[in-house]
Amino acid sequence: MESRTFHTHSEEETIALGRGLAHELADSVVLLIGNLGAGKTTLAKGIVQGRTGAAPEEVSSPTFTLVHQYGGDRPVYHVDLYRLDEVREVESLGLADLFAGGDLVLLEWAERFPALLPRERTEIRMRVLADDSREIIVSRLR
Numbered sequence: 001m002e003s004r005t006f007h008t009h010s011e012e013e014t015i016a017l018g019r020g021l022a023h024e025l026a027d028s029v030v031l032l033i034g035n036l037g038a039g040k041t042t043l044a045k046g047i048v049q050g051r052t053g054a055a056p057e058e059v060s061s062p063t064f065t066l067v068h069q070y071g072g073d074r075p076v077y078h079v080d081l082y083r084l085d086e087v088r089e090v091e092s093l094g095l096a097d098l099f100a101g102g103d104l105v106l107l108e109w110a111e112r113f114p115a116l117l118p119r120e121r122t123e124i125r126m127r128v129l130a131d132d133s134r135e136i137i138v139s140r141l142r
């Protein structure tokens with residue numbers, strides 16, 4: 001497994017890291033893993049900006065609508081499964097179709113539903129080290 005570790009020291013740095021990662025994320029399915037406040041949505045803002053040009057303020061947490069789509073030609077989907085408890089609820093979102101579509105899909109809290117995930121994916125683990133410091137480990141599974 002290839003994996004790389006980054007450290008950021010501000011929200012802006014995490015967004016910039018996301019912009020950089022946007023161009024090299026080979027797999028279409030990317031899990032953002034970490035506690036509340038770790039910076040998953042913040043990193044997603046950068047990845048979405050890098051792929052679609054959308055401003056970070058346009059990217060919000062998909063907690064209530066569950067799936068957000070950004071960009072037209074080469075869309076990026078941002079999904080948050082925090083509020084779902086059952087596999088059938090998650091299946092009803094049409095994740096399998098999203099995964100099969102080949103577009104970039106960023107997922108928060110998807111590790112709670114391992115049976116629904118493709119084996120080939122990227123996992124990004126985020127950890128709070130201090131107020132503004134985050135450890136970010138990017139791993140490719142296949």
Ligand code: ADP
Nearest residue numbers: 008009010011014036037038039040041042132
């Ligand atoms: P999550 O989606 O993991 O719950 P968010 O991205 O919504 O987390 O929130 C992260 C919070 O932490 C934001 O309030 C952000 O300003 C703050 N923060 C402080 N330092 C960082 C950093 N280095 N990277 C990302 N967020 C940071």
Ligand code: MG
Nearest residue numbers: 040041061108
């Ligand atoms: Mg979030």
